Amino acid sequence: MKLTILGATGSIGVSTLDVVARHPDRFEVVALSGHRQVELLAEQCRQVRPVYAVVGSAADAQRLALLLRDAGLRTEVLHGADALVQVAALPEVDAVMAAIVGAAGLPPTLAAARAGKRVLLANKEALVMAGAVFMAEARRAGATLLPIDSEHNAIFQSMPYDYAGDMARGGVRRILLTASGGPFRTTPLDVLTTVTPEQAVAHPNWVMGRKISVDSATMMNKGLEVIEAHWLFNAPADRIEVVIHPQSVIHSLVDYEDGSVLAQLGNPDMRTPIAHALAWPERIDSGVAPLDLFAVGQLNFERPDLARFPCLDLAYRALRAEGNAAAVLNAANEVAVEAFLDRRLPFLGIAELIAATLDVVPQAAVPDLDAVLEADRQARAAALKILARQAAKRA
Numbered sequence: 001m002k003l004t005i006l007g008a009t010g011s012i013g014v015s016t017l018d019v020v021a022r023h024p025d026r027f028e029v030v031a032l033s034g035h036r037q038v039e040l041l042a043e044q045c046r047q048v049r050p051v052y053a054v055v056g057s058a059a060d061a062q063r064l065a066l067l068l069r070d071a072g073l074r075t076e077v078l079h080g081a082d083a084l085v086q087v088a089a090l091p092e093v094d095a096v097m098a099a100i101v102g103a104a105g106l107p108p109t110l111a112a113a114r115a116g117k118r119v120l121l122a123n124k125e126a127l128v129m130a131g132a133v134f135m136a137e138a139r140r141a142g143a144t145l146l147p148i149d150s151e152h153n154a155i156f157q158s159m160p161y162d163y164a165g166d167m168a169r170g171g172v173r174r175i176l177l178t179a180s181g182g183p184f185r186t187t188p189l190d191v192l193t194t195v196t197p198e199q200a201v202a203h204p205n206w207v208m209g210r211k212i213s214v215d216s217a218t219m220m221n222k223g224l225e226v227i228e229a230h231w232l233f234n235a236p237a238d239r240i241e242v243v244i245h246p247q248s249v250i251h252s253l254v255d256y257e258d259g260s261v262l263a264q265l266g267n268p269d270m271r272t273p274i275a276h277a278l279a280w281p282e283r284i285d286s287g288v289a290p291l292d293l294f295a296v297g298q299l300n301f302e303r304p305d306l307a308r309f310p311c312l313d314l315a316y317r318a319l320r321a322e323g324n325a326a327a328v329l330n331a332a333n334e335v336a337v338e339a340f341l342d343r344r345l346p347f348l349g350i351a352e353l354i355a356a357t358l359d360v361v362p363q364a365a366v367p368d369l370d371a372v373l374e375a376d377r378q379a380r381a382a383a384l385k386i387l388a389r390q391a392a393k394r395a
């Protein structure tokens with residue numbers, strides 16, 4: 001199977017290359033992308049010898065080309081957003097790992113779907129922003145969408161019918177999305193006003209990129225995943241329930257009308273869903289240790305507290321509002337998380353900024369990619385304006 005790995009230098013990208021390296025006879029890497037991490041990307045190119053490597057800027061492309069030339073590689077170096085779209089849709093590529101973080105991942109992920117590829121979908125923001133457009137295009141092109149997000153991968157594995165993903169046909173009553181609760185599940189509410197980026201990115205169970213780690217701390221990650229589940233499984237908002245499960249061993253559950261509840265369990269290691277989607281419908285070794293239930297001991301469950309995690313409530317509201325609301329939510333969240341990581345916004349300001357942005361951007365339909373990108377642009381501008389106004393007030 002020939003692969004393009006978008007976001008190869010990130011947490012999911014590195015885990016993907018780890019699984020791929022265990023099966024050299026099975027996978028061939030045609031293209032890799034890494035935005036700015038030129039040295040790591042060069043090292044990855046030395047290992048898998050892709051035909052193409054993509055970086056963000058011309059200057060980084062020049063640096064990478066020099067490193068690859070010194071290593072005696074003939075990998076062609078490309079740069080920019082168009083190059084990402086190009087390597088996502090190469091005719092010789094069978095499968096595309098979509099593991100760029102954030103809205104930047106939408107155009108190439110959509111290009112892979114439009115080209116009818118097997119799309120290994122880690123970039124949940126693409127589906128949150130453009131769910132209707134994305135699902136329609138994927139269906140039209142006959143793309144195979146395989147979720148990498150551990151919860152959605154678990155749901156997929158727990159639905160014993162083909163991945164048209166229509167829970168209405170499958171006798172499904174509810175989807176139960178598990179959530180670890182992140183690093184602040186039990187932190188006193190008054191302490192949350194002063195938590196730092198370092199505390200927010202220190203996730204108890206998963207090792208992930210910085211943006212998704214902050215999203216886990218606010219539980220916006222679970223909110224984005226509710227929207228992702230809505231599109232992937234044709235699930236109405238009121239049939240997707242979030243369950244806090246601090247051990248992160250049950251990755252999600254499907255509750256059927258006859259009372260059966262099916263779940264997928266495993267150690268919290270993204271190589272499991274990655275290997276599952278790479279080999280589907282077969283099974284291959286992922287390098288993940290067998291689950292030791294005796295060591296786990298207990299599985300606990302709690303109802304999420306929406307006062308502690310207002311971002312989760314905002315995401316449900318955006319899903320119910322339809323139109324551009326989810327794209328606005330996503331863009332405002334990206335602006336807010338970046339500001340928090342740069343220490344320009346307190347932790348509790350993240351949800352406030354998103355709510356304020358949703359209030360000011362007018363509702364609109366999003367019939368195509370241009371409309372989605374316009375909603376994204378409007379929301380970023382609005383969120384930045386609100387941030388600037390807050391900063392001016394403090395000064």
Ligand code: NAD
Nearest residue numbers: 007008009010011012034035100101104122123124208209
């Ligand atoms: P990360 O920050 O570790 O890596 C992000 C990758 O995207 C890097 O390769 C980076 O070079 C690239 N990138 C960043 N900005 C870019 C831009 N503007 N243009 C092009 N490329 C850009 O992130 P991650 O944790 O690997 O997450 C990747 C995606 O997978 C996210 O959408 C995240 O929500 C999703 N996801 C991650 C995990 C996890 O365990 N890490 C689990 C589920 C879902």
Ligand code: MG
Nearest residue numbers: 149150151225
């Ligand atoms: Mg997840």
